[in-house]
Amino acid sequence: MSASDVRIGFIGAGNMAEAMAGALISSGKMQSRQLTLCDIREDRLSYLKTQYNVHTSTSAAETFETASTVVLAVKPQGMRALLEELRNKGLHRSVQRKQIITIAAGLPLSFYEGILYEGLDETSAARLPIMRVMPNTPALVLAGMSGLCGNAHTTPSDMDLAEALLSSMGDVLRVTEAQMDGVTAVSGSGPAYFFYFVEAMVKTAEKMGFQSGEANRLALATLNGAAKLLLDSGEEPADLRRKVTSPGGTTEAAINEMKARNVAEGIQEGMLAAARRSRELSELI
Ligand SMILES: NC(=O)C1=CN([C@@H]2O[C@H](COP(=O)(O)OP(=O)(O)OC[C@H]3O[C@@H](n4cnc5c(N)ncnc54)[C@H](OP(=O)(O)O)[C@@H]3O)[C@@H](O)[C@H]2O)C=CC1
Numbered sequence: 001m002s003a004s005d006v007r008i009g010f011i012g013a014g015n016m017a018e019a020m021a022g023a024l025i026s027s028g029k030m031q032s033r034q035l036t037l038c039d040i041r042e043d044r045l046s047y048l049k050t051q052y053n054v055h056t057s058t059s060a061a062e063t064f065e066t067a068s069t070v071v072l073a074v075k076p077q078g079m080r081a082l083l084e085e086l087r088n089k090g091l092h093r094s095v096q097r098k099q100i101i102t103i104a105a106g107l108p109l110s111f112y113e114g115i116l117y118e119g120l121d122e123t124s125a126a127r128l129p130i131m132r133v134m135p136n137t138p139a140l141v142l143a144g145m146s147g148l149c150g151n152a153h154t155t156p157s158d159m160d161l162a163e164a165l166l167s168s169m170g171d172v173l174r175v176t177e178a179q180m181d182g183v184t185a186v187s188g189s190g191p192a193y194f195f196y197f198v199e200a201m202v203k204t205a206e207k208m209g210f211q212s213g214e215a216n217r218l219a220l221a222t223l224n225g226a227a228k229l230l231l232d233s234g235e236e237p238a239d240l241r242r243k244v245t246s247p248g249g250t251t252e253a254a255i256n257e258m259k260a261r262n263v264a265e266g267i268q269e270g271m272l273a274a275a276r277r278s279r280e281l282s283e284l285i
């Protein structure tokens, strides 16, 4: 199937679906008319239609039927009801082969198989290969990071298709399913850790007397520059940190204070909590 034949249907058109759909369009990978965004919220759909000129629908069944690739983008807690709705309408007995890509945190491939493959023989199940993707919201600005894995019915060309779509939004790493909780904790949730750090830096700059706009400029230009330096120089973060840290200087005073407050441990424990929560989500359904 060539890129122009692909029809992607997003079921659940929230923050992450918007980031992915927006990236597919702005990267030139897909035309708006190749995308359908489905949500239960009409207000959300009218915003998305105005913003991206995509097809919109309130019907998950219709979106599933008309797509060649379906992206399941509802919250994990709503996934069972959605899958059961699709299965109860017989849509899993698809004659047309289509890729199912789920972006929900935590839920294992076996959960989707248990519902979507119910009553299907191997030949019919093979028409619905299922892939798990863990993207992140910087996809919207084509700077995303995604982890990708697939079930036994996923062929190399299904994986290539998913990777081609995701690489238009940023970097892609193929992983095992066992690594997905880790991907979620590092890159899926990761942008929020960074934003939390920015919030703290900006708040502190304001307390030091800078106007909000000035505080934002100081913090953001610095973090953007530091990330660029790290990426472009190829040097280790610890080495770059040492180059900023003059013995007996201001940076040393800051880092000593952060170490005394176990900031690194807080980051580690936060990330481990995210991975734990990812595993827990699979138990909730
Ligand atoms: N946000 C992120 O950074 C990331 C999110 N994810 C995953 O992406 C998924 C979506 O997250 P996110 O975009 O943040 O969530 P949102 O809540 O922003 O989006 C989900 C949308 O789906 C709607 N919805 C719920 N049930 C249905 C249904 N049956 N049919 C159609 N639409 C429905 C929701 O409506 P309502 O609000 O009324 O329920 C909501 O508008 C989650 O599973 C999450 O784990 C993965 C990586 C990163």
Ligand SMILES: O=C(O)[C@@H]1CCC=N1
Pocket: 105, 184, 188, 189
């Ligand atoms: O917070 C969450 O559960 C989702 C998954 C990764 C990022 N957001």
